[in-house]
Amino acid sequence: MPRKNYIYNPKPVFNPPKNEKKRSTFICYAMKKASEIDVARSSLNHTLLPIDPKTGNILPRFRRLNEHRACAMRAIVSAMLYYFNIDSKLVEASIEKLADECGLSTFSDSGNKSITRASRLINEFLEPMGFVKCRRIKNTSISNYIPKKIFLTPMFFMLCNISKSKINNYLSKKMKLSQKLKKQEKKMFISFSDIKIISQLDEQSARNKILNALINYYSASELTKIGPKGLKKKIDIEYNNLCKLYKKK
Incomplete structure (x- = not known):
């Protein structure tokens, strides 16, 4: 793919789809917190040791964030929060969906779509840094493994300056509401x-x-x-x- 296509959108921004169901108060709070800081320039990006997810070994040679990848990270963090399920810890969106809605998908002159910009950010930075965990499937067309399911880790929320107590508080309120609804249904x-x-x-x-x-x-x-x-x-x-x-x- 030509270099000019790789940085086709140098300032990607997450644009949530229209007519989507309303997000929970926690998701709205988390997205607001993430927007108030520069997640791509967090001190965690320099203090955490990158770990190879396959071997568990520290990666001695590690690709840090250049400005284009930093811009991609800012967009995709918001997208991951938007599609985050707090109960399962799963990001309920494919990498292609995340790439499309963040403006990270690129197209060759022949019209073939590439989501490499998003998948490399996840594979080569977010996962080794411990911000996400991925379950993979084999992509037979390119003889490689690609993330199928993305889970957000506690470190991801530290990156966004969201405390564990805030998460626990939301889960506690959600459980109480669920129990209240069950009592109402029981009547x-x-x-x-x-x-x-x-x-x-x-x-x-x-x-x-x-x-x-x-x-x-x-x-x-x-x-x-x-x-x-x-x-x-x-x-x-x-x-x-x-x-x-x-x-x-």
């Missing part, structure tokens, strides 16, 4: 489709259907605590609510 022990079916049954059949739903919904220990009288009371409440619901209609 709906009869599905809407079942409600429609029950409404068309005679009273005794409807009560039996509600009873079966309650038995499937509660655990054995919970049913013991509720007791026969409590169970009957719940059936009465649900049946009366059902009658009121369909009477209004």
Whole structure:
């Protein structure tokens, strides 16, 4: 590929796709933090020892960031954060997608696309420095291994000046919200489709259907605590609510 094509876009910038779902508060916070500092000139880039991901050995000869690669790094860090899944630690985007949206993809005169600028940045800098970890697949067309899945490491967030406590705090809030939603879902022990079916049954059949739903919904220990009288009371409440619901209609 001609040299002029390699630096076709000397000032790449991440442009997120339009009509994408809204990102979480943590992702928005992380992207803002990354934009406030120059990740390509972080002191970590000079103090960390580059490690060969295949052998685990220190790389004595290591290609540091020139200005073109520094520009590429600034763009791709934002893109990786944008597609980051905090639960799996996975960047949910391919290298080609990252390259395209950061303006790092290049094209030869014959129209062939190359994502070398992005893949080399990952293979030759971000991974050896410990900012990302990759799982690879064999690319038979070029007899080489390319990253298939990219995972962000704790060092990546240090690079962006994001503390571990901030990540843990977000995860804690997310877990509490999840538990709250589960409790809310638990209150709906009869599905809407079942409600429609029950409404068309005679009273005794409807009560039996509600009873079966309650038995499937509660655990054995919970049913013991509720007791026969409590169970009957719940059936009465649900049946009366059902009658009121369909009477209004």
